[in-house]
Amino acid sequence: xxxxxxxSDVSQRHKLVLVVATGILLRVYLLFGTxxxxxxxxxxxxxxxxxxxxxxxxxxxxxxxxxxxxxxxxSELYVAIFSHLIPFNHWSWALTWIAADLGTSIALLSxxxxxxxxxxxxxxxxxxxxxxxxxxxxxxxxxxxTSLDNLxxxxxxxxxxxxxxxxxxxxxxxTAHVSPYVILLLPSFVLIAKTRRPGSxxxxxxxxxxxxxxxxxxxxxxxxxxxLDLQVNLKDLTPxxxxxxxxxxxxxxxxxxxxxCVFQLHxxxxxxxxxxxLKSDPSLVVLVMLGTIATWRSYPSLGDLGLGMSxxxxxxxxxxxxxxxxxxxxxxxxxxxxxxxxxALWLLTGTGNANxxxxxxxxxxxxxxxxxxxxxGAVFRSSLRKAAGPVRPGRERYxxxxxxxx
Amino acid sequence: MFRQRGPSxxxxxVNYTREHVAIAKTIRRRxxxxxxxxxxxxxxxxxxxxxxxxxxxxxxxxALWRGTYVDEHALQPNQVxxxxxxxxxxxxxxxxDELEQMVNSTQAERSDYLQRAFSASGHDASNTSTSTYAHVxxxxxxxxxxxxxxxxxxxxxxxxxxxxxxxxxxxxxxxxGQNYWANDLVLVVGEGYLDGLEGFMQEYYDRFxxxxxxxxxxxxxxxSFEHIGLFYEGLNGRLPNQxxxxxxxxxxxxSGGVTxxxxxxxxxxxxxxxxxxxxxxxxxxxxxxxxxxGVLAKHRIDAITLYCxxxxxxxxxxxxxxxxxxxxxxxxxxxxxxxxxxxFYLIPRSxxxxxxxxxxxxxxxxxxxxxxxxFDCPDPVQGLIWTTPVVAITIxxxxxxSPLVTFLAVAAPKPQGTARRSFLSLCHLxxxxxxxxxxxxxxxxxxxxxxxxxxHLAPWRWVRWIMVGLNPALLGSDLRREWETLGNLTWVxxxxxxxxLGIVAAM
Numbered sequence: 001x002x003x004x005x006x007x008s009d010v011s012q013r014h015k016l017v018l019v020v021a022t023g024i025l026l027r028v029y030l031l032f033g034t035x036x037x038x039x040x041x042x043x044x045x046x047x048x049x050x051x052x053x054x055x056x057x058x059x060x061x062x063x064x065x066x067x068x069x070x071x072x073x074x075s076e077l078y079v080a081i082f083s084h085l086i087p088f089n090h091w092s093w094a095l096t097w098i099a100a101d102l103g104t105s106i107a108l109l110s111x112x113x114x115x116x117x118x119x120x121x122x123x124x125x126x127x128x129x130x131x132x133x134x135x136x137x138x139x140x141x142x143x144x145x146t147s148l149d150n151l152x153x154x155x156x157x158x159x160x161x162x163x164x165x166x167x168x169x170x171x172x173x174x175t176a177h178v179s180p181y182v183i184l185l186l187p188s189f190v191l192i193a194k195t196r197r198p199g200s201x202x203x204x205x206x207x208x209x210x211x212x213x214x215x216x217x218x219x220x221x222x223x224x225x226x227x228l229d230l231q232v233n234l235k236d237l238t239p240x241x242x243x244x245x246x247x248x249x250x251x252x253x254x255x256x257x258x259x260x261c262v263f264q265l266h267x268x269x270x271x272x273x274x275x276x277x278l279k280s281d282p283s284l285v286v287l288v289m290l291g292t293i294a295t296w297r298s299y300p301s302l303g304d305l306g307l308g309m310s311x312x313x314x315x316x317x318x319x320x321x322x323x324x325x326x327x328x329x330x331x332x333x334x335x336x337x338x339x340x341x342x343x344a345l346w347l348l349t350g351t352g353n354a355n356x357x358x359x360x361x362x363x364x365x366x367x368x369x370x371x372x373x374x375x376x377g378a379v380f381r382s383s384l385r386k387a388a389g390p391v392r393p394g395r396e397r398y399x400x401x402x403x404x405x406x
Numbered sequence: 407m408f409r410q411r412g413p414s415x416x417x418x419x420v421n422y423t424r425e426h427v428a429i430a431k432t433i434r435r436r437x438x439x440x441x442x443x444x445x446x447x448x449x450x451x452x453x454x455x456x457x458x459x460x461x462x463x464x465x466x467x468x469a470l471w472r473g474t475y476v477d478e479h480a481l482q483p484n485q486v487x488x489x490x491x492x493x494x495x496x497x498x499x500x501x502x503d504e505l506e507q508m509v510n511s512t513q514a515e516r517s518d519y520l521q522r523a524f525s526a527s528g529h530d531a532s533n534t535s536t537s538t539y540a541h542v543x544x545x546x547x548x549x550x551x552x553x554x555x556x557x558x559x560x561x562x563x564x565x566x567x568x569x570x571x572x573x574x575x576x577x578x579x580x581x582x583g584q585n586y587w588a589n590d591l592v593l594v595v596g597e598g599y600l601d602g603l604e605g606f607m608q609e610y611y612d613r614f615x616x617x618x619x620x621x622x623x624x625x626x627x628x629x630s631f632e633h634i635g636l637f638y639e640g641l642n643g644r645l646p647n648q649x650x651x652x653x654x655x656x657x658x659x660x661s662g663g664v665t666x667x668x669x670x671x672x673x674x675x676x677x678x679x680x681x682x683x684x685x686x687x688x689x690x691x692x693x694x695x696x697x698x699x700g701v702l703a704k705h706r707i708d709a710i711t712l713y714c715x716x717x718x719x720x721x722x723x724x725x726x727x728x729x730x731x732x733x734x735x736x737x738x739x740x741x742x743x744x745x746x747x748x749x750f751y752l753i754p755r756s757x758x759x760x761x762x763x764x765x766x767x768x769x770x771x772x773x774x775x776x777x778x779x780x781f782d783c784p785d786p787v788q789g790l791i792w793t794t795p796v797v798a799i800t801i802x803x804x805x806x807x808s809p810l811v812t813f814l815a816v817a818a819p820k821p822q823g824t825a826r827r828s829f830l831s832l833c834h835l836x837x838x839x840x841x842x843x844x845x846x847x848x849x850x851x852x853x854x855x856x857x858x859x860x861x862h863l864a865p866w867r868w869v870r871w872i873m874v875g876l877n878p879a880l881l882g883s884d885l886r887r888e889w890e891t892l893g894n895l896t897w898v899x900x901x902x903x904x905x906x907l908g909i910v911a912a913m
Contacts, residue, residue: 125787326786329835330835330839333835337839341846345846349644350743352749
């Protein structure tokens with residue numbers, strides 16, 4: 001039975017234009033035509049202490065008008081960009097965020113196309129997976145700096161894959177100022193760049209460090225920035241969609257350092273094994289690490305997860321080997337409903353307490369972990385499938401010939 | 407020490423190591439289980455639906471109930487000497503005589519009289535556009551917390567609530583000079599049945615500084631009463647903390663000497679409990695308040711209505727006054743908001759309740775039966791694209807504020823083949839996710855949604871067409887009016903969930 005589909009006979013190029021236009025128009029309408037920005041601005045799932053829009057606005061205002069005050073929890077790099085380069089009004093800031101999302105999707109497309117080894121890519125699907133992704137739309141409307149972080153990370157990836165080694169390392173050094181966990185992606189990006197353009201890994205690392213130090217010097221801040229201190233030491237326990245805040249409200253102070261080390265080491269521990277096991281394809285390490293960081297970092301938000309999902313769409317062979325994508329997606333749907341509902345039940349109506357919200361957070365985090373396990377499994381399955389060659393007709397692989405046995 | 411490493415096996419060979427055999431067996435077993443589940447998916451869904459329905463039918467059975475108890479220790483019900491006596495009853499009777507003259511008065515005249523009466527009792531009195539109020543400021547109170555007592559002009563019987571207002575005036579007089587109140591009290595007489603009190607609450611924070619934690623609403627239209635009916639449902643299915651109900655029931659029983667009933671129904675056995683639950687569902691499923699206390703729920707105030715239905719019975723102002731006084735003294739003891747007892751419960755009979763863990767699985771089973779129909783999605787992208795007409799017609803419906811736009815879907819293009827399967831599977835996943843999440847907030851409404859969803863997404867076309875025919879426009883325009891005046895979210899739910907379901911069923 002032929003499947004009657006909508007817009008199946010439109011060419012890929014037209015579909016791409018349609019997707020981009022829809023994404024941009026949707027954001028323009030939501031940012032300029034409705035008050036969705038005000039509603040989403042303070043949501044704990046979308047804004048964390050260092051990505052908060054209000055905090056950034058206050059920091060920029062202080063920088064412009066009261067230059068000696070300490071400033072906000074946001075990265076000083078963003079405060080500097082928004083105080084000197086971008087005019088301080090709602091229109092320019094909204095356009096910046098829309099442009100950032102557009103840039104991220106273009107960079108994703110470039111990354112995917114440079115990465116693919118002959119497999120036909122569905123360009124509109126890749127762009128749609130970021131532009132029409134509800135998580136990234138929500139992060140853009142909330143004007144959390146997560147959208148800008150995503151742009152920087154995908155930009156590094158696109159530069160590295162296209163062979164611009166120095167440019168990608170410099171960008172990585174600068175991005176470490178706004179999202180410190182990108183340092184964990186340094187080995188993978190160095191390896192990606194090395195396969196495209198030969199050069200010593202040490203020089204790549206040194207260039208990154210120099211970019212980081214240079215930015216610190218230019219911004220007149222110490223190397224151990226306030227943002228780094230916040231994320232490593234977890235100074236602020238504002239509720240968010242992560243697993244850390246509730247835990248750290250409960251523990252005793254004399255165990256705090258121990259648990260901080262355990263939680264940070266937990267993320268660090270993923271880097272080396274992934275690098276060793278997926279040595280042949282460092283871009284897959286980037287995929288898995290981004291998913292891990294989005295789940296287990298100290299201040300996660302839904303925007304980080306949006307980036308992970310859209311990066312997944314750049315690997316169609318992995319997507320086709322996922323074992324339970326629909327289950328993962330429906331649990332994300334449940335969590336997307338429950339997180340704001342239980343937060344309101346806790347703080348607005350007062351008929352619940354923090355445990356309700358944290359339970360939804362835990363379901364969210366565990367589902368993300370399940371998705372990462374599925375992705376890693378899919379990576380191995382797809383590589384095995386490729387290595388084993390085409391299936392001979394009439395003979396399934398892995399069939400056990402139970403001759404005589406039960 | 408280390409395992410002997412032989413030559414690398416040929417990957418295309420079958421059964422090349424022991425581990426290979428073990429994993430192959432696991433894969434085969436997993437595939438067989440998944441195939442079995444997929445073959446019997448319809449039966450599994452029907453089974454879950456059936457168990458959910460049976461669970462709902464089992465709610466009026468005593469096995470799922472627990473006895474109520476007052477959880478907040480500070481309330482200390484019945485532990486206080488009450489001072490309401492027959493002289494206060496006499497004052498209430500005199501106020502009643504004057505109010506009976508004013509049955510056909512205008513709002514301005516009523517407000518004027520009430521303000522004069524409150525002032526004569528020594529309290530500050532004023533009015534908003536929809537209500538008249540008095541601010542009782544006891545000598546030892548610092549005004550940071552306030553208890554609200556209201557008696558609106560219209561009773562639930564659509565008669566003037568004369569005796570309710572009379573006892574409020576007598577209460578104002580009674581409270582003067584007492585020095586054991588730590589809270590201020592605000593006595594409100596709202597116009598109409600619900601709207602007056604809602605109008606008062608919207609202007610409350612312009613006129614007062616204190617925060618209201620608890621409130622009582624009095625509804626006493628008749629002459630004498632035999633028992634007191636307690637109504638507790640708030641707007642959007644929000645219930646007060648169960649301590650309010652339990653303490654009022656205890657206090658009425660032992661200080662007032664009068665029994666209480668839920669919703670003014672007293673019946674025994676399974677049918678009686680089922681009637682209680684259906685009565686509760688009739689209010690909550692539509693998000694309606696069962697009394698004026700319901701509009702207070704939105705403002706985070708735990709309140710119930712005391713309804714004294716007409717009877718030849720022995721009780722009157724004396725009993726009601728003692729009950730109200732002792733309840734207010736218990737509320738006065740609170741040092742923090744009521745948080746100890748349950749916020750989510752069903753009450754099948756006075757003195758018994760069903761905790762959330764005993765009734766929520768019914769909604770979860772019904773939601774699971776819908777969600778399980780969503781795991782057959784061959785082409786998710788096409789499925790998502792086909793949701794565009796649904797979203798478009800829903801937005802159109804919201805713009806014209808009418809659920810009849812569902813019938814436009816009959817003319818819409820219809821998906822076929824794998825696109826149709828994918829589209830329907832995504833619909834199952836989405837609507838199936840709404841049922842358990844709504845059940846956490848408003849259980850009767852979630853059960854109604856579960857049945858509506860199952861009907862609209864049923865595999866049989868005749869069921870779907872019947873459901874499309876039962877368009878929500880049949881419910882009338884009351885819900886829309888309540889959304890605009892009181893903030894009842896049921897209308898929003900109908901336009902954003904029921905209408906899309908109708909569109910999907912018609913496609």
